[in-house]
Amino acid sequence: MVLVICFVLLGLCMLTSLAFGSRMVGLHDVIDGLFHPAADSYEANVVRKRISRTVFSLLCGAALGVSGALMQAVTRNPIADPSILGVNTGASLFVVCGIAFLNISTANQYIWLALAGAAITALFVFGIGSLGRSGATPIKLVLAGAATSAALSSLVMAIMIPRSYVMDQFRFWQVGSVGSANWDNISTFTPFLLIGILVAIFSAPALNALALGDDVATGLGVRTGTLRLIAALGAVLLCGSATALAGPIGFVGLLSTHVMRLILGPDLRFVIPMSALSGAIILTVSDVLGRLIGSPGELEVGVVTAFIGAPILILLTMKLKVRSL
Amino acid sequence: MTQTHIFQAEEIVAGYDNKMVIQEVSLVIPSNKISVIIGANACGKSTLLKTLSRLTKPVSGNITLDGKLISKIPSKQLARVVGLLPQSPIVPEGISVADLVGRGRFPHQSLLSGWTKKDYEAVAEAMRIMNITELANHNIDELSGGQRQRVWIAMALAQQTDILFLDEPTTFLDITYQVEILDLLTDLNRKHGTTIVMVLHDINLSARYADYIFALRQGKLIVEGEPLKVITSTLVKDIFGLDCMVIKDPVSGSPFAIPKGRYHVNNEKAP
Numbered sequence A: 001m002v003l004v005i006c007f008v009l010l011g012l013c014m015l016t017s018l019a020f021g022s023r024m025v026g027l028h029d030v031i032d033g034l035f036h037p038a039a040d041s042y043e044a045n046v047v048r049k050r051i052s053r054t055v056f057s058l059l060c061g062a063a064l065g066v067s068g069a070l071m072q073a074v075t076r077n078p079i080a081d082p083s084i085l086g087v088n089t090g091a092s093l094f095v096v097c098g099i100a101f102l103n104i105s106t107a108n109q110y111i112w113l114a115l116a117g118a119a120i121t122a123l124f125v126f127g128i129g130s131l132g133r134s135g136a137t138p139i140k141l142v143l144a145g146a147a148t149s150a151a152l153s154s155l156v157m158a159i160m161i162p163r164s165y166v167m168d169q170f171r172f173w174q175v176g177s178v179g180s181a182n183w184d185n186i187s188t189f190t191p192f193l194l195i196g197i198l199v200a201i202f203s204a205p206a207l208n209a210l211a212l213g214d215d216v217a218t219g220l221g222v223r224t225g226t227l228r229l230i231a232a233l234g235a236v237l238l239c240g241s242a243t244a245l246a247g248p249i250g251f252v253g254l255l256s257t258h259v260m261r262l263i264l265g266p267d268l269r270f271v272i273p274m275s276a277l278s279g280a281i282i283l284t285v286s287d288v289l290g291r292l293i294g295s296p297g298e299l300e301v302g303v304v305t306a307f308i309g310a311p312i313l314i315l316l317t318m319k320l321k322v323r324s325l
Numbered sequence B: 001m002t003q004t005h006i007f008q009a010e011e012i013v014a015g016y017d018n019k020m021v022i023q024e025v026s027l028v029i030p031s032n033k034i035s036v037i038i039g040a041n042a043c044g045k046s047t048l049l050k051t052l053s054r055l056t057k058p059v060s061g062n063i064t065l066d067g068k069l070i071s072k073i074p075s076k077q078l079a080r081v082v083g084l085l086p087q088s089p090i091v092p093e094g095i096s097v098a099d100l101v102g103r104g105r106f107p108h109q110s111l112l113s114g115w116t117k118k119d120y121e122a123v124a125e126a127m128r129i130m131n132i133t134e135l136a137n138h139n140i141d142e143l144s145g146g147q148r149q150r151v152w153i154a155m156a157l158a159q160q161t162d163i164l165f166l167d168e169p170t171t172f173l174d175i176t177y178q179v180e181i182l183d184l185l186t187d188l189n190r191k192h193g194t195t196i197v198m199v200l201h202d203i204n205l206s207a208r209y210a211d212y213i214f215a216l217r218q219g220k221l222i223v224e225g226e227p228l229k230v231i232t233s234t235l236v237k238d239i240f241g242l243d244c245m246v247i248k249d250p251v252s253g254s255p256f257a258i259p260k261g262r263y264h265v266n267n268e269k270a271p
């Protein structure tokens, strides 16, 4: 039932994403653009250009949704999300360094840098967040993430501002945008997405056991250290590769998993795959909103998700104030 | 009926980073019986149970199941023989009774198999034994403490292990529910032959429900045996530092320790 609704929503998203923008086109043109290669109206061409953008935003949203679900399960912390934990900013810093110092300019190269940055930042933030007696509580992790994120952002600025050529290359990327995606980007990104999602789906039953505490999970035969490592790698793969291509987009992981948890309950065998769907929907809708609000130009999708996500994060943190790991 | 197993520990030393809590404990768990570990607060009961159930690695010594080191047995395979209910498991927000009990099936499922008929049957059976079948679709947050504890034990039962470790399964429960839980565990042992090893803090309930007692003091095993033989006023004085009188429990015939105190000593008022 939920699945059906999600797929209907997904279909609607795709349609609106193809139809809406700084130039609106009708359903008729969308169909022309998609199914009649001969149709050569201006509108049909606009639609064709929006196809890659739409596909990319769906995939990217799915990656961010699943990545958020994995991070929450690994840390047993309901407000974990690639952006809140600073992992996205870490990926950005590495990409900026690559652009500034190593003359890197293709998505293929971005991806490896972004993955390295994401992995190192994830380790760092969890390390700092678990210092002290009470372990990694939600509040400590968020603080560690925010502090790291702020520090890394200022580093990013420090590297960018003196180099105008970096600025140009980097500006579109920095806020998070799916607008410039092409089919090359999509084919670079897809293997990472698939591996990440497979890792997530196969580790869901073990993560369900981990949700009952490390002791119960061990008693059930889960090797908690190995599981955490694999699932965290999956999460970093997903959010690192998404960030490499789209720039840091915040809160999608948080929003998509919480919507699914509300509807489906805590069983990760359902929450993880459905977070891919809800993530895809949320990111695509945000992208469409960004195009509508920003018209005649457009507002980057990263700005839109931050506007929607920040208040939700505040609500969640208040609700979960004292719940610790 | 469950199989008979030889589960034993030889001279294990275990503890935490800065201090060793368990000092050279050797024991053999009586198969198909109920064993209870007793001892004063912080003497190492939980640590011993954690070590036996592989949550903490011993620094030295061996723990074996049917002659094999438990650290050498693949974790899922071991989890099909040895189950565990720790003292404070975590309840995920919004989880239903059936979902939680079902998570006990993890060691029986492979990466690709998903849920089989056996899994559903095991979960239904576990809920029936613990009398929670009607609660299946309830949210855990709606349940009373006693019901909650039955759900957790059902989760461990769904694991269908021959040996079950439980750390203080009755703490924080009213006496009625303590007796209820211990009766249900006894049912499990008598009907299915499950070997049960648990930590209990109430010495009299321990004496009543245990077939076998392990008494710890400061991380050392000082006495073991059947309750009738080992629960004496000397032992209680030894492990709890408490003067008491041990009589025969008129209901069960097991030893029953009645504490003395400065104000109540053999019917006389203390000075």
Ligand SMILES: Nc1ncnc2c1ncn2[C@@H]1O[C@H](COP(=O)(O)OP(=O)(O)O)[C@@H](O)[C@H]1O
Pocket (backbone or CB within 6 Å): B016, B017, B021, B039, B040, B041, B042, B043, B044, B045, B046, B047, B048
């Ligand atoms: N995670 C831990 N880290 C460090 N010390 C611990 C830990 N858990 C227990 N201890 C210490 O080990 C000793 C034995 O604890 P425990 O086995 O829990 O006792 P019991 O269950 O008999 O009350 C206590 O002194 C306790 O403070």
Ligand SMILES: [Mg+2]
Pocket (backbone or CB within 6 Å): B045, B046, B047, B087, B199
């Ligand atoms: Mg204890």
